[in-house]
Amino acid sequence: MAFATRAAAGRRRPLLRPRGDHLFLLLILAYVAVIGLWPLLRLFSETFTSVPGQPFALLQEMWSSHSLQRALSNTIIASLGATLIATIIGTLMALVIGLTNLPGKSLAVFIFLLPLLIPPQITAMAWTEFTGGNSPVLQLLNLAPAPGSANPLYSGYGITLVMGIEHAAIVFLTVRASLYSLPRDLIEAAQLAGAGPKRITRKIILPMLQPAILGGAALAFVSAIGNFGVPAILGIPGRYPMLTTLVYQQLNGFGPSVLGSVSAVSLVLVALAAIGLGLKALLSTRPAVIERGAALHPFPLGGWMVIVLPLLWLWLIISALMPLLSLITTSFLPAIGVPLTAATATFDNYRFVLLNDAGTRRAFVNSFALAAAAGVLSALIALPLGYFLALRRSRLARLIDLLADAPYAVPGIVLAIGVILVLLPPLPYLHVSLYGTIWIILIAYLARSLPLALRPTAAAFEQLDRALDEAGQVAGAGLVKRLRRILMPSVAPSLMAGAILVFMIAFTELTVSALLWSTGHETLGVVVFMLHGEGNTTAAAALAVLMILVITVLALVMSAVSRWLPKGVVPWQA
């Protein structure tokens, strides 16, 4: 019998089985490989083969370049600083929200997580409006810096601070997820042992959260490395180049001729991101099961309430609401420098971006179409992929999932360069280049959005009774029919949530389209950036406010349907 067992164990299950179902997965694999992996692989080949016979020539050249060294050290220093800020703020917030009986948690969390909804360049713009000499808010408080003096945020410190506050949301989400998955009886056992809330937090909860805190910090670091919006708004005028802005400025200034050298810079970015993600994999273990019922009993704050509650809201007002308010006030100004009063307030900026400016109107259409297409197509692919991944536990699907993460995990600017490398030469057989068309943006969006659409869908399939699908099989329905008639209706809310998430990100995104746009094919992110760069700050602010409005409406739609979604799909729910 032992012999039989060993013989059977030695026969591994083949990865592929010649079944109709697998055709589906192979098609998805081909899709992921073409739109996501090929661009990334081209980066490597471009870097190592563009100087014939000298594979490392480009890297050596870049390495000895003064501008790269400066951008690299700037990137590392600002990212580490931002990570430290994000980790402290995010962890504190998670503890306050997760452990205490503070009132009004939902609203506080929503405000705290606004940076997840608002793209970095708009956050950075809001901050410059808040701290600048013309800051309507600071002027009201008589705290504004002298007119004409440089905005203090146009510096490495400014970048570090804004990125730190922005990425605190990432740390918060990781720590909170881990906090919710802590077994309640561990805390109750400590309570029975006579430990008070402070001791329990220090001796039991924080040590158990340590992997999540470190993992969240690693993610915040990766986000900081790849952040383009904040260094673009703050670092370009502040002459504080980072790797992402270096790539942008070189490609913008010299065109496709520098593709080889920016590929080399991209590889440095990829390496930094890989270090961060590797650290995360090493440091953090995934929270086992996140159950709704497992939430801890909050510790009553008692007398501390009068200190903690005002402090929390003071922070939320300063860090989130004030910049937003400054952005909104700026959007109603006739010109920068004019104080906002009932008499001066004007809708001209809104009229300009909505009606008068053809470029902005086009960008609305472009961004809407691109985001909608990316959302719908990604959801359509996430449906079968999520099914094979979570319900059928297919190993091939797991491989595809892993591969699909790559274009999402690398900084957006890196993917954009890869996509240019692939699509600049004319397509085989068709003899047209997609460079300079809107399609190149769509392809990059698709590559980056599949993981976003897949997460909620896979989570929904994870919770689905497998027998629902099997009953369909027994009834004689093939895969396509089951996907359409049984599986799609069963996971529809999550599928929609995934599509909306993709839409929200793509509608406002700048990092990818900054390199891929062309005249007639601008995105909203690009137009805001350009308006701001041209000094038309008031119009930029108006457009940014409109974008935030659209995203907020979508966020509210998602909150409204969140009770039909697996927990964690809507991150801003307390």
Add this chain to the structure above:
Amino acid sequence: MASVIVTDLGKNFGRHQALSHISLVAGSGEFIALLGPSGCGKTTLLRLLAGFERPDHGSIELGETLVAGRHVHVPPEKRNIGMVFQSYALWPHMTVTENVGFALAVRHLPRAERRKRIDEALELVGLGAYAKRRPAQLSGGQRQRVALARCLAMRPPVILLDEPLANLDAHLREAMQQEFRRLNRELKSTFIYVTHDHAEAMSLADRVLVMAEGRVQQLAAPVELYREPATRMVAEFIGGSMVLPARLRRQVDEHHVEAEVGQQLCHLRGTMHEGKALASFRPKDLELLTGTAPVQPGTVTPARVLDVIYRGGSYIALVQAEAMQWENGDAMPLRIATDFPPQIGAAVAFRIRDGWLLPAEKPKDMRAN
């Protein structure tokens, strides 16, 4: 005519042997229960029959068709079998009618024929009035009936049922058991019914396949299973027999053996065999003697009462005979049915009235996979 033929089926999950050397021939219209403790492989066998898993060894034929075997795998959607799931697996976004009619729509049946079959199936399970409801608006028992109707509307030659009554309360369970019997008789479909409840298996099935650790223990009609268990596992698992060691003396007649059990000689049903002899007894096979009436030595075994449990109408006395223990020193407490409860701690005796000599244990199967 056979409708399900399973030949030498084997299935491994990693290193775990979930099934090995399972063979079964089910006649058309037969009601077969797959019975065993959880983890015995009965659900795996059902999933192999349905086609959700592929066997590593052996073959499955449904009707005249080979559906699983070397290089052959007919997917579930092509097997034309019905299945009732433990969770019912009703599609929540469809009404009762849509649930029941789904398989018919997949088969492109004309609308009128579909309508007729749906009505018929709902009528069969007594849910005609609920056609427009959704699963969430039904009680547990009603959902169970919809699941059954969904399966019946296909008119499959074979119906697989995976612990279909596990989620119902005892009262409903009994009513549904009668339904299953009736439908099996009326529809002439073969029923393969997985359960871990031996009472359910015995009262429903024409034959019961008892499984343990992925192997067949016994395939027999309920009466035979009850009276003549093939293995110690069957004896203990079905109806809770006690298994005691016996020393065999001689074959008395064609069906009986004289044996020494405890300190007494008795007659056991069965045939002499070599090797370790074990006999199975039910609590009512033993007679508890509490009086002081003189008894012939060698016809009873003295014992002491450890506990007395009231079991609806009569008592079960838990007794321990000093002379009886396993080779490893483990105590061998006996359960004896009695109408009059003895004192706990009292010295008593018992007499063996009936018993079944378990057949010689077959050597473990040595065939390679």
